[in-house]
Amino acid sequence: MSFVARLPYSRLALLGLLTFASFSSRAQTAPTPEQVRRWQHLDLQADGVPGISADKAYRELLGSRVPTPVLVAVIDSGIDTAHVDLKPILWRNAKEMAGNGVDDDKNGYVDDVRGWNFLGGKDGQNIAVETLEQTRIVAQYRAQFEGAKRKKLSVDDQVKFDQYQRAKKSFEKDLDEENKQLAYLKEAYSNNTFSFGKMKQALNVAVLDTALLRQAAASRADVPSAGSLYAFLRRNHFASTDDALKSLDQAVTRSRNRVEKSLNPAYNPRPLVGDNLNNLAETGYGNPDSQGPDASHGTHCAGIIAGLRGNGLGADGVAGDMVRIMSVRSTPSGDERDKDVANSIRYAVDNGAQIISMSFGKDFSPEKAVVDDAMQYAAQKGVLLVHAAGNSSLNTDKDQNFPSARYLNGKFIPNEITVGASSRLNTSALTATFSNYGKQTVDVFAPGVDIYSSTPGNTYATYSGTSMAAPVVAGIAAVLKSYFPQLTALQLKQIIEQSATPYHTQVLRPGSKEMVDFATLSKSGGIANLYEAVKLADQMMAKK
Template sequence: MAFAARSPYPRLALLGLLTFTAFGSRAQTGEAGRRWQHLDLQADGVPGISADRAYRELLATRTPAPVLVAVIDSGIDSTHQDLKPILWRKPSEVAGNGLDDDKNGYVDDVRGWNFLGGKDGQNIAVETLEQTRIVAQDRAQFEGAKRKKLSPEDQAKFDQYQRAKKAFEKAVDAENKELAYLKEAFASNTFSFGKVKQALNVAVLDTAVLRQAMVSRPDVPSAKSLYAYLRRTHFGSTDEELKALEEALNRSRNRVEKSLNPAYNPRPLVGDDVTNLTETGYGNPDSQGPDASHGTHCAGIIAGVRGNQLGADGVAPATVRIMSVRSTPSGDERDKDVANAIRYAVDNGAQIISMSFGKDFSPNKELVDAAMQYADQKGVLLVHAAGNSSLNTDKEQNFPSYRYLNGQDIPNQLTVGASSRLNTPALTATFSNYGQQTVDLFAPGVDIYSATPANTYSTFSGTSMAAPVVAGVAAVLKAYFPQLTALQLKQIILQSAVPYHTQVYRPGTKQLVDFATLSRTGGIVNLYEAVKLADKMTTLK
């Protein structure tokens, strides 16, 4: 699934006579907060990637070359003001003529491709989780079966079924509790906010109204507690909070009713044969899809137009183009789609691929491995989000993984954890996966402001945001030093990562550990240091 930061589990805050349910918060979005990932620790006191410094001190007199970055995700809004100028367009394909002009097996793929769509233009929005699919597919064969009576091949499938069943049941229990909580929170907050609106005789309850009411309406003491609540959660108004809460409620309902429902199967909409793992050409050219929020946000992080005074700046320069390949729904992506998406991106010229998705099971991992090997052979760098489950991936599984099935490291892949703007125990994102052997480095992934559909901008958190930061750094290096290979890009990014020895909370715990022990490099990606190293490497040659 497209990685998004996990919501904090419910906390109830008793505020005066009313109970407001704190379901989460939005980050403050002042100018510095909106672009903190570009800042420099020494110059700005923020553990960013030093992008501003790199452009100012090292790249100002250089001319970048074109670079193509593929974003394999939920889709990208092709009309967004900060993305439209930098989105890839295939010159060999004529839009809307119903023909495969370049004979690549994909009709009208002008902007990219959607492996989650049907020929009739319909698209899958919500999919099942992989453990749900395994339970639905194998329950009849393995429920109640005795392992020792099975063939070696079936024993392996039986073991996978048992693990998937356990994960499925745990997820169902947790999501049902989350859904019940969110329903109660929405009803409770709607009632509570409505009472305050009625008392103050206003249609909108924002912080300005509440601040004034604290002075002018002492007979409404809840105005003070509600004002404090909105300030603490960083919502501008109660309507804004309720909208975000309703969105969370709908996502949770979809997980219960669809993603965790073995009887739910949207795949016939696509029209492919799910058992034919070598099938290509299915899907449609709608590379935006029904909900492009996640992919649009990732694309903006990589290459949103810099310096145009709109929204947020990307990392990469204006010569970088973004290709949209849609294979990631709400729910879990299928291995077949991921493999085809990687191959599509490689075959259409992508030099870097950003992949902000992942899941707990990969029943056809060999397909993804083969596609990654193909990308390696073609000199393409893969940048993957480490995941948002607070797991040590040296010990726990997460897919796509750091290694091939044969145990060898994937040479052309970078795996990225998420860091915050605070050089304190909170430097490591509480949700981020980590691993001294399986996570390469960290990058800004907490409270990242970027593009969202319909010319809007939002603040998201997740390793989903950290991976495109690193993909953007790779794109900068490739643009200004085009002779660098994928393996050299990886080498430079790893060697130039700035190490931190801050005592931080191990994700998911309150245990303090050295930040440097949570990844291979022990560092955070840094564009300034990477450009210096790239310049040195290419000059020596």
């Protein structure tokens, strides 16, 4: 499941939470355009913002250096291959000829010019929505274990029974919460539609866009909420209230899909792919459509890593234009399958990726062993894995989230770096309220709240989540690899951890009202910092 923070943390949630009457209370704290669009690149000392100091690094340390090519794989929902900010930096498999139905490079994947899609069929159809893993476990074992007595089962079946009980509890909880959220979003859509309609009547217009609202705020004292509505739309990058309602409608659709599909044990789209799910060693299934039916999440992550810098469009990526982005699609709306994750990692490694960005995760991983094997394969090939910590406000030192920081045998995965999400405020809100954390299992934090980046159709949007924090770190790793190509995956991880800017700000522990030292929430105790990482890489190389 893609790790965009779910309600009430995303901008779509704000639409649901804010109605016409409450806009004014939000307008007073609107950030500047610079802070909204580029805050992750800023520096604490120079700009007063706890970003990664990317601008400072390029300005003071990298300007006279010559970068080398780096390939970063984004295992995600797909990437819009025509986006103006991404098209020049997307990987192309030079050994493959598009559309000829032949595996020209003999890598087992036919026509994989831009990457691969493990969620599609040979006929070109694609899975958009999948079930959650707990839904699949309930569907698989309900007939066998519902009403069964554990003590009467075999030892092997007791293990399965215990997993079924945990999955059932999680499934029922998620279904109840999603039904409530769906009702809430539908009501919010109705309320906002009514409120926006009333303002249109008051102003006698058909469209409430930002230009009109700005003018009304200055000239129409009889419509006092025009100014606060204008500020709300600007802050969330909506051109009009119609655009805002469109986004909320999309949130309603996603919630309905979770109720009717992701949390429906009878729903199973997998036959569309045509593979044998029981054969975990199977490869070559899928299709070359690495964009897929909804590439919003993957496109956003790709832009964070390497969207063109300095072109005056949208948002800048962390890495420069020597980086290429490979799209590997394994993450639907719903939970990814372990088999697809393992194959995605192996595909990326075998096709030259040096860094893999993975902004997905789930609560159960019944075939974790096959994912572990793929991660070990990546380690053997010197590939760095950058993984989002998750958005459940959990201490992952104690609670499970997959892919995890440890192998099944309990040993830490040496080439994986796990990333929590931080905000632009060096206050008690520095830690994203949704972010998972863990002194042992989360390596570092990075900007992940209100991150502006590319979305399909040459558009841009602000998302929040550890999904956004992981590609920030993947971008840092890509910069380091580009300017210091001799660095290994383990050295990249070491540099990013050791160069993180330490913060001892008292923050709210995610999921609680307890105040804690920010440094206690991750292994490094800090926020990833490109400027300091480049300095440390310089020092490391000088010793050789």
